[in-house]
Amino acid sequence: AQKVTQAQTEISVVEKEDVTLDCVYETRDTTYYLFWYKQPPSGELVFLIRRNSFDEQNEISGRYSWNFQKSTSSFNFTITASQVVDSAVYFCALHAGNNRKLIWGLGTSLAVNP
Amino acid sequence: DVKVTQSSRYLVKRTGEKVFLECVQDMDHENMFWYRQDPGLGLRLIYFSYDVKMKEKGDIPEGYSVSREKKERFSLILESASTNQTSMYLCASGFHRVIHEAFFGQGTRLTVV
Secondary structure, eight states, X not given: OOEEEOOOSEEEEETXXXXXEOOEXXXXXXXXXXXXXXXXXXXXXXXXXXXXXXXXXXXXXXTEEEEEEGGGTEEEEEESSOOGGGOEEEEEEEEETTOSSOEEOOOEEEEEEO | OOOEEESOSEEEEOTTOOEEEEEEESSOOSEEEEEEEETTTEEEEEEEESSTTOOEXXXXXXXXXXXXXXXXXXXXEXXXXXXXXXXXXXXXXXXXXXXXXXXXXXXXXXXXX
16 A cells, blocks of 8 residues: 655744654555645645655755655655745655556645744 | 646535536646645545546546546536535646656635535
8 A cells, every 4th residue: 555644734833943844655666756745825736856766865955855764664854944934734745656646645734933 | 837727716606516627737748637635634636637538536536527638638527516525626737757746736716605
């Protein structure tokens, strides 16, 4: 079975705090892709990152970083020095094997307060 | 920039009406998807299409149908709208042969009264 779990439903932080959003996935396929999307209050999902199963290097993009660990089947997302504009719902998703579709987590709602 | 455009941002329809939600993409993507998003339930796939005139049921196809007559357009049809179909509907598109990100439209918030 393929599954994505985002255990944190809601997180609230104060601006400038660091925050980590957890994502745990399940798949028996050896080839798969993991994604993070951001959904701001405007509603449109915005792609943040794609990572394939053969690339375990961590990724950093400005204040955003991702930690991919196959040993724990996790693909966690950290925002450093959070800002109010980071307030959004963040989704983790999995694409595995010959599946044509993405498997989505339920999302984590992040509120960054001034 | 890739553009996925949904015909309406907000829609209010009456119970029993036939409702059409339209989605157009301009990147020649093979795959197109319709999701609905509800609080606490995340994104649930209704239908998807990987080619013109091809469609596959997603996780919650009941009460919906789709049409893909042209590559760039994917329509979601509610044959007889019901109040439990009040939701946010999201369209997405993506390449088929390359596992790449899906691009999303801005969403249609449908209210059935």
